[in-house]
Amino acid sequence: MQSQEVGSGDGVGIDPSRLRGDAEELLVRKLRTRSLSLSEARMVLGGYEQNAERLDASAIDDVIDDFCRRGYLDDTLLAGQLVTSGIERKGQGRVALSRALSQRGIPRDVIDAALDDVPDDDAERALEYARSKARAMSRLDSDTALRRLVGQLSRRGYNGSIAMTAAKTALTESSFGSSSGVRFVDSD
Structure with missing residues (x-):
């Protein structure tokens, strides 16, 4: 059985709005346990499947945009929090901080901006x-x-x-x- 992408109104299988709603609920549950980068949220939504059907790329983009507008997803804010935590709780240096942010899928320009705020100490x-x-x-x-x-x-x-x-x-x-x-x- 092959998975089909839903969201383009192909009329086959599950209702696209229900699939999207269920995918949003999954993302909210993930966000309750841990802040996610845009990249991580995109992976969660891209991997979500119901009855062998998935959201298409434009539906995923719509969900991501909606969550950004609501303030649930913000790479800049997340990078700042991770830098602060890395310094205060883990005693990390700039190299380790940069690597940790990169592993979370945060874009290089956001990483550089977050590290620019860190004193060179x-x-x-x-x-x-x-x-x-x-x-x-x-x-x-x-x-x-x-x-x-x-x-x-x-x-x-x-x-x-x-x-x-x-x-x-x-x-x-x-x-x-x-x-x-x-x-x-x-x-x-």
């Missing part, structure tokens, strides 16, 4: 994140701790030099470095 954010993780690495030797911390920072989208500098500074501050404090050794 990757070094400070990387150091803050590194400080929060450095104490937990006190049981490790300094080389292992440095390697692991640089890896964590790199996975969060900080470039190599920023990651290395932040990791070394944080580990030094948390007493891994030789100049960070006095250590007593029992000679018995």
Whole structure:
């Protein structure tokens, strides 16, 4: 059984307005659990099928336009929210933020605009994140701790030099470095 596109008034199968209404309900349910980009919403609608019938491209565009007019879909707003969340909750750098937005199907110009609003303080954010993780690495030797911390920072989208500098500074501050404090050794 082949799937047919509905929405062009071909008169076969299910009522196109009912199919559209059901597809809109599905999209609303998805939006209740997670904000979607226009691209993600288009994929949801494009994949919706009822009785082997799908919405055609113009019906999908109409639904997307309607949801945009109502304010349910907005790539610019979503990008801003994802950038804020990525910075505040995940400690991500610009590279990781850009990648996350791109994976959600947000257009490059919207990504660039969202990242333009981010202060260029990757070094400070990387150091803050590194400080929060450095104490937990006190049981490790300094080389292992440095390697692991640089890896964590790199996975969060900080470039190599920023990651290395932040990791070394944080580990030094948390007493891994030789100049960070006095250590007593029992000679018995």
